[in-house]
Amino acid sequence: MDDIHADAITPLLRDAENEAELTTAWVRIALALALVGSLLISSRIAVVAGDLDILRRLGLAGLAVGALLALGVASLVLVRTGWYAPWMAFASTSGDAAIILLLVGVTLRDAHLVGNWIAAVPAIWAAPLILATGAFRYRPGVQLWATGLLVIGLGLVAADFETSTFLRPAEEAMLAASGAADLLSLPANLTRTLILALTGAITALVTLRARRLLHRAVREADERASLARFLPAEIAPLMVGRTLDAWRSGRRQEITVLFVDLRDSTALAEHMDPERLSIFVSAFRRRVMQAAQAYGGIVDKFIGDGALLIFGVPEPGPDDAKRAIGCAKEIVRLIARWNAKRRFRLPIRVGIGLHTGIAFCGVLGASGRLEFTVLGDVVNVAARIEQATKRFAVPLLASDATVARAGAMSEWREVSREAPRGRSGEILILHRPIRASPASRRAHWCRGILKSLDR
Known part of the structure; x- marks a missing residue:
């Protein structure tokens, strides 16, 4: 069964990963275009200000942005053409980090x-964006890798620049005098690094949980599909996981x-070809199911041209008997309407x-091969x-x-007291007379008066 679940989940995870890589590719492209716009604006400002030194600095940054754009386009093409493979997620993530x-x-x-001023660099805030986008993948390993x-990498860059001598003395004195220097000190940057690491760990947990939820959803859907083949449609959804063990x-x-x-199904079948008989029996069962659904009953099973319905499952209720009587009356009504509509040569009974x-x-x-079963004297x-x-x-x-459970004893009359075969003790069998029309009640009243006068 686990192999079946794995076979069902694998294509879903593959599709989800492809969609995630597609989303990541578009994020890279959008980020690269935004950075290109920022570089162009910065270059324009530098030209207007006559600061050619800034223009020279933007050259390498432009190459990095171009690499990010190229990586996004390459991922997009690989996914679109179907050449994308799972291992490429590690490669593309490594490319994101390197850029x-x-x-x-x-x-x-x-x-x-x-290095302490690393938090002031705009590009560093692309890191949480990449981590957040990577959460679309159902792969915690890739997220932890990123x-x-x-x-x-950021720790190494910060450490390298902390020991370098890029600062001119005047700039160093200016920074030391600035109150912002405390916010860009080593303790503050360690806190930011910890937050970034926790962000990555949390997104990895999110992907792990999403993956487990997907496994669980597919497993339960597969169980429901398997159970639905053998169990009543109303029962199958209740038979998943621990509930199935209890049942x-x-x-x-x-x-x-x-x-x-x-009634008289054999005589009816003699006048029908197999195709018409199949349609006829299906129509009968459809009406039984319609009545059962209307009154909250469960069709436990169809037995040829008959059916067994139960009320009070999964949990018994105070109105089970009342609903069962209502369902029975509804079946009789639907059959009568069917007869009136189709005018069968032999009326359906x-x-x-x-x-x-x-x-x-x-x-x-x-x-x-599971089967929901009710056993006991009540069925017999x-x-x-x-x-x-x-x-x-x-x-x-x-x-x-x-009838007593339904609270309707006054509406029924006794027709027999008997002990069903194989059972000790009598059962009182009741019949609910069809309610007479006002005209028939008046005729019955008149006949009673005439009889009394004759006496």
């Missing part, structure tokens, strides 16, 4: 500044079971049985009640346990 260090060194040299290069152990809880069966009780609920089977009794609809020629029967 930043070169710009910092050139600026310190041309300005005749010691952080190490920048921190060690493997199973539990006993009260549920309401609804069995629905399509269904039998529905309801019962409420304690059942075992859990997931059984190996990882390659619901099936027997559904079979009794044939004997009493009604579409819907329910046990007194279900």
